[in-house]
Amino acid sequence: MKKSGSVTIFVCLIFICISALICGLLESARTSGARLYLQTAGDSAIDSLFSRYHRELWDNYKILALESESDENISELMLSYMQPYIENSGMYRIQNPQIKLNKKISLSDNGGMYLEQEIIDYMSLGVFESVFDGSPDDLWKDIEDAMSMEKITTDYGLGSKEAVEVEKALKRLSENIEKQEEIRSKMKSAVSAQNISEIKKLCKDLKSTLKKVPDLIKKYEKKADRMSEKIREIENKNADNISKLSESNREYIDGEISKFKEYVDKDSERRIEISALAGLSESMISEVEELESDIESLQEMMEAEDDEEQDYDIGEAWNNLGSGIDALTVMRLNFKYGIADEEKEEKLKQVKELISDGIFSLVIPENREVSNKSINRLSLPSNAITGGYSGRNLAQRLLVNEYMGTYFADFTDDIDTPLSYELEYILNGDTSDRINLENAILKILAIREGLNYMHIISDASKMQSAQELATVISGVLCLPQITLLIKFLIIAVWALVESAIDLRCLLSGGKVPLIKSRDDWSADLDSIFDILNNNSLREKEASSRGINYEGYLKMLLYIEEPVKRNFRMMDIMQLDISRSQNDFLINDMVYGIEADIGCGAKRLFSEISFFSEEFVGLDSGYDMAVKVEKIY
Numbered sequence: 044m045k046k047s048g049s050v051t052i053f054v055c056l057i058f059i060c061i062s063a064l065i066c067g068l069l070e071s072a073r074t075s076g077a078r079l080y081l082q083t084a085g086d087s088a089i090d091s092l093f094s095r096y097h098r099e100l101w102d103n104y105k106i107l108a109l110e111s112e113s114d115e116n117i118s119e120l121m122l123s124y125m126q127p128y129i130e131n132s133g134m135y136r137i138q139n140p141q142i143k144l145n146k147k148i149s150l151s152d153n154g155g156m157y158l159e160q161e162i163i164d165y166m167s168l169g170v171f172e173s174v175f176d177g178s179p180d181d182l183w184k185d186i187e188d189a190m191s192m193e194k195i196t197t198d199y200g201l202g203s204k205e206a207v208e209v210e211k212a213l214k215r216l217s218e219n220i221e222k223q224e225e226i227r228s229k230m231k232s233a234v235s236a237q238n239i240s241e242i243k244k245l246c247k248d249l250k251s252t253l254k255k256v257p258d259l260i261k262k263y264e265k266k267a268d269r270m271s272e273k274i275r276e277i278e279n280k281n282a283d284n285i286s287k288l289s290e291s292n293r294e295y296i297d298g299e300i301s302k303f304k305e306y307v308d309k310d311s312e313r314r315i316e317i318s319a320l321a322g323l324s325e326s327m328i329s330e331v332e333e334l335e336s337d338i339e340s341l342q343e344m345m346e347a348e349d350d351e352e353q354d355y356d357i358g359e360a361w362n363n364l365g366s367g368i369d370a371l372t373v374m375r376l377n378f379k380y381g382i383a384d385e386e387k388e389e390k391l392k393q394v395k396e397l398i399s400d401g402i403f404s405l406v407i408p409e410n411r412e413v414s415n416k417s418i419n420r421l422s423l424p425s426n427a428i429t430g431g432y433s434g435r436n437l438a439q440r441l442l443v444n445e446y447m448g449t450y451f452a453d454f455t456d457d458i459d460t461p462l463s464y465e466l467e468y469i470l471n472g473d474t475s476d477r478i479n480l481e482n483a484i485l486k487i488l489a490i491r492e493g494l495n496y497m498h499i500i501s502d503a504s505k506m507q508s509a510q511e512l513a514t515v516i517s518g519v520l521c522l523p524q525i526t527l528l529i530k531f532l533i534i535a536v537w538a539l540v541e542s543a544i545d546l547r548c549l550l551s552g553g554k555v556p557l558i559k560s561r562d563d564w565s566a567d568l569d570s571i572f573d574i575l576n577n578n579s580l581r582e583k584e585a586s587s588r589g590i591n592y593e594g595y596l597k598m599l600l601y602i603e604e605p606v607k608r609n610f611r612m613m614d615i616m617q618l619d620i621s622r623s624q625n626d627f628l629i630n631d632m633v634y635g636i637e638a639d640i641g642c643g644a645k646r647l648f649s650e651i652s653f654f655s656e657e658f659v660g661l662d663s664g665y666d667m668a669v670k671v672e673k674i675y
Contacts (some may be wrong), residue, residue: 074644086649162442212267
């Protein structure tokens with residue numbers, strides 16, 4: 044049935060429904076747009092924040108980081124960058140933004156891993172020539188093999204000191220026996236001259252000489268015991284080093300060491316014979332005392348009145364005395380012993396001690412003064428090392444290595460910074476320039492000693508020269524094993540002298556090949572004793588082939604513990620920038636941020652509807668939140 048106004052009411056109801064639907068859809072779209080707008084504002088704010096990277100840190104070290112002392116400081120800066128977006132939010136009606144930092148990553152976090160990442164990101168844009176020709180890990184294994192070989196043989200070579208002391212003790216015993224023979228010879232001459240007072244004196248001398256034999260034997264036994272103890276000490280000390288050698292090097296070392304053990308076995312045989320000499324000396328003293336009794340009888344006869352019968356008895360007594368001297372037991376050493384040139388053997392040790400103890404003064408160029416700068420590490424990053432570091436692959440490790448050589452100074456750069464020897468500090472971590480340089484020199488010396496040692500034993504002519512000198516020093520009458528030990532010492536000293544010359548060349552700005560050829564060798568075997576006379580090293584001819592001092596430092600830094608290395612780099616950065624900015628701290632340098640941004644927003648389309656009160660349960664406003672994050 045038709046009623047008045049029914050169509051109008053029906054149309055109004057339809058309009059209300061459509062209006063509510065459209066306003067709801069528009070409000071939903073506006074809400075999504077507001078969230079996107081807030082995300083855009085947040086992303087823009089964090090981008091603007093990260094554009095405030097520390098300029099000097101970038102200029103000096105190509106590291107991007109934001110300086111911020113507190114979370115509140117970061118939040119305030121981000122809010123200030125968001126403010127234009129809030130003020131011009133239009134229909135999005137955003138208000139009261141708030142920022143909550145969930146995560147702040149500093150350069151020093153996780154063992155300096157993020158500093159490393161920045162270095163890798165930057166250095167990967169360039170092209171660099173590595174100091175390593177092949178695989179660094181393989182090269183270092185060869186170097187460590189060479190260093191172990193040199194260390195083992197040097198220990199055994201220095202062990203020759205104890206062996207030589209044993210030989211010297213035997214030589215003193217031999218000299219005593221020679222003196223006995225000399226006294227007997229004089230006694231025979233005195234009998235021929237019928238000089239009874241001289242004979243009595245010589246008997247006393249012979250007894251005195253024989254009485255020294257037990258003490259000489261004890262000294263020998265003491266030195267032999269010390270040598271055996273030293274051998275055990277060397278064996279225990281180098282057991283791990285020997286087990287880590289490559290198979291070919293281990294076979295070589297085992298073969299050489301076995302000869303040393305042969306010496307110990309031979310000495311054990313000699314010791315049995317020598318120990319018996321103590322008892323022999325006692326019986327020989329008794330023989331001399333009997334002879335002295337005969338001499339006393341002869342003297343009494345000579346002092347009696349002369350007659351023909353008495354003259355006959357005296358003549359017979361002289362003959363008996365001569366026979367008694369001839370019948371004296373003769374002491375002998377029925378084995379090889381001693382060394383021919385004790386002085387030269389001692390000089391070898393003096394050369395090694397001089398270089399080992401005074402290497403620093405020997406290798407520093409004459410035109411350079413060593414820095415005595417030192418630092419206080421209390422406020423430096425390395426005073427509070429953090430963990431959580433994860434390793435890098437080969438390419439990344441090489442990039443970090445090249446970075447250090449590019450951006451940090453070393454001794455050869457001769458620049459004025461808080462620490463003059465920055466690479467040496469990163470390698471060693473001491474607060475003193477001098478100590479860091481000394482330690483760096485010793486580490487490079489160890490590398491060069493090992494590699495120079497390998498060069499010598501692989502060069503037949505050099506080994507022949509070492510053998511000839513060892514033979515000259517030891518002599519033809521000694522045990523062959525003594526010659527071997529002295530050869531070990533000669534090779535060790537020769538490699539050390541060459542290494543010291545190499546170091547002086549490196550510190551003067553020159554280059555030294557890692558693996559040398561004959562043409563690269565500097566030290567003649569005949570000249571290794573010259574250092575004792577002039578207390579200086581010969582100059583090495585400049586070479587364009589090889590690796591410079593920085594290159595050797597980078598080789599050492601390649602195997603340095605990464606976390607310590609990273610924090611020492613940060614120490615240098617902080618020290619450098621602190622000269623122009625007193626309050627600069629690496630710990631304030633931010634690498635990355637993660638934050639939640641929340642804000643309020645007022646509804647729009649749901650409120651302008653003709654029947655907004657019909658949207659039951661809707662507040663006039665609502666909250667939104669987005670997440671923003673960024674790293675350099």
